[in-house]
Amino acid sequence: MTAVTTETGATDSIGGVILQAENVTMRFGGLTAVDSVNFTVHRGEIMGLIGPNGAGKTTFFNCLTGMYLPTSGQVVFDGAVLPPKPRKVVQAGMARTFQNIRLFGNMTALENVMVGRYCRTTTGPLTSILRGPKFRRDEAAVRQRAQELLDFVGLGHTTDQLARNLPYGDQRRLEVARALATDPKLILLDEPTAGMNPQETRQAEELIFRIRDLGLAVVVIEHDMRFIFSLCDRVLCLVQGRALIEGTPAQVQSDPRVIEAYIGTGPEDASALEAELQHPAESDGDSGDGDA
Numbered sequence: 001m002t003a004v005t006t007e008t009g010a011t012d013s014i015g016g017v018i019l020q021a022e023n024v025t026m027r028f029g030g031l032t033a034v035d036s037v038n039f040t041v042h043r044g045e046i047m048g049l050i051g052p053n054g055a056g057k058t059t060f061f062n063c064l065t066g067m068y069l070p071t072s073g074q075v076v077f078d079g080a081v082l083p084p085k086p087r088k089v090v091q092a093g094m095a096r097t098f099q100n101i102r103l104f105g106n107m108t109a110l111e112n113v114m115v116g117r118y119c120r121t122t123t124g125p126l127t128s129i130l131r132g133p134k135f136r137r138d139e140a141a142v143r144q145r146a147q148e149l150l151d152f153v154g155l156g157h158t159t160d161q162l163a164r165n166l167p168y169g170d171q172r173r174l175e176v177a178r179a180l181a182t183d184p185k186l187i188l189l190d191e192p193t194a195g196m197n198p199q200e201t202r203q204a205e206e207l208i209f210r211i212r213d214l215g216l217a218v219v220v221i222e223h224d225m226r227f228i229f230s231l232c233d234r235v236l237c238l239v240q241g242r243a244l245i246e247g248t249p250a251q252v253q254s255d256p257r258v259i260e261a262y263i264g265t266g267p268e269d270a271s272a273l274e275a276e277l278q279h280p281a282e283s284d285g286d287s288g289d290g291d292a
């Protein structure tokens with residue numbers, strides 16, 4: 001690992017390559033949603049993925065996480081070509097959250113996290129049916145780890161609460177805890193601050209930094225520019241399926257093509273971005289709305 005000083009002045013330990021997308025292309029019939037995109041993520045790095053609506057961010061995310069098999073190109077994760085099966089991707093050490101919350105609403109917070117943990121247990125069907133000593137040991141370990149993760153994301157007090165009764169920001173954090181329960185090396189967060197208020201957004205940022213400090217790599221899709229530029233080590237901007245620029249937040253912010261790209265697809269996105277880039281202090285407190 002080498003010590004790297006980020007734009008924010010913090011010194012982070014960024015290690016070797018954990019994820020490499022090579023010329024990833026995804027077509028839907030005649031539409032090319034992702035077009036020959038290269039993308040590299042290192043251990044201990046926070047990568048941002050931005051782009052105007054319809055730029056191909058979610059499709060690219062789905063290619064990275066095995067939801068889609070790219071039409072061409074490949075994704076190499078931790079030294080091996082990614083199997084195009086979400087379950088195998090999780091077992092390989094990649095976890096994700098979704099744009100729309102996907103919790104088990106009628107299960108408790110703890111049970112939701114335990115579900116994520118089961119992919120790492122070795123309990124077979126027979127052991128589960130017989131409920132012998134091994135089953136009870138495994139179950140206790142899963143329960144304990146799930147509680148630790150609830151504590152880690154700041155939800156230690158919600159153990160027995162039904163997921164559907166938690167406030168919105170807590171539900172998003174619960175999703176992160178469930179993803180962490182799979183013991184990932186890389187976690188991908190799809191619009192983690194969507195629908196959050198400014199305070200929840202700051203908590204989300206702090207949580208992502210702590211996840212990175214555990215040594216995990218993080219990839220984030222976000223529409224909230226202030227959030228992404230203060231959080232990430234590097235940012236990739238997609239436009240019409242293509243990589244427009246990849247660089248540090250400072251490099252991406254100062255590239256006029258980025259604002260132009262947003263202007264080309266929607267005046268609201270463009271003016272929000274322009275305001276953020278030119279007058280970051282004035283938008284204080286307005287950055288938590290998200291737009292799922």
Ligand SMILES: Nc1ncnc2c1ncn2[C@@H]1O[C@H](COP(=O)(O)OP(=O)(O)OP(=O)(O)O)[C@@H](O)[C@H]1O
Nearest residue numbers: 028031032033051052053054055056057058059060
């Ligand atoms: N399953 C699909 N079938 C056909 N076209 C699709 C499919 N999924 C996405 N597309 C198209 O691919 C393009 C990229 O969509 P995608 O959702 O990946 O963009 P995005 O950058 O995530 O957008 P947003 O920020 O609005 O979520 C769009 O033109 C979209 O209509």
